Amino acid sequence: MKLRSFLPPTSFQSPISEQWYIVTTGTNEGWIKVDRQYSWEELESMWEKITFGAKKEVQKNSEKQTYKMEGSKGNTYKVVNDAGVWTCSCPAHSFGRGKDCKHIIQLKNKK
Numbered sequence: 001m002k003l004r005s006f007l008p009p010t011s012f013q014s015p016i017s018e019q020w021y022i023v024t025t026g027t028n029e030g031w032i033k034v035d036r037q038y039s040w041e042e043l044e045s046m047w048e049k050i051t052f053g054a055k056k057e058v059q060k061n062s063e064k065q066t067y068k069m070e071g072s073k074g075n076t077y078k079v080v081n082d083a084g085v086w087t088c089s090c091p092a093h094s095f096g097r098g099k100d101c102k103h104i105i106q107l108k109n110k111k
Contacts, residue, residue, distance in 0.1 A: 003029065003046045011038040026050065070102040079103050 003009045005024035011034075012021045022032045022043065047094040069088075077090040086104045089095065093101040101110070 001046050002048050003043070004030075004048045004050055005029070006050050009043045009047055011043060032099065067107055069106070071103070077103055079105075079107055 003007045003022065003024050003026065005026040009022050009024045012023050013019070014021065020034045020037055022034055022038060024030065024032070025068070039081075064083070067079040067081075069077050071077055071081050071090060075086055075090075079086070079088045086100060086108075088101050089105050090101050090103055093099070
């Protein structure tokens with residue numbers, strides 16, 4: 001059995017019904033009915049830790065790529081792909097605090 005959980009799972013016995021449970025903080029599991037008490041070593045071996053907000057590994061290119069893109073009003077903007085980090089000189093990219101502007105999206109869709 002695999003237990004996906006943010007926090008370590010624990011074994012718990014209800015004082016009323018004497019039913020054993022494994023308690024998790026996973027997305028869908030919660031309280032799981034079991035037939036016996038589990039030791040920490042057993043629980044730890046079944047625990048698949050959910051890491052919230054984990055950074056994805058950026059795939060790095062060996063060289064910096066620079067493109068010139070024409071804007072909707074005739075302006076020319078410089079779009080740079082530096083090891084998977086995209087930047088654009090247009091106002092929308094700076095106002096969006098680093099979010100992909102339409103010029104970056106257009107180039108990504110071409111690849």
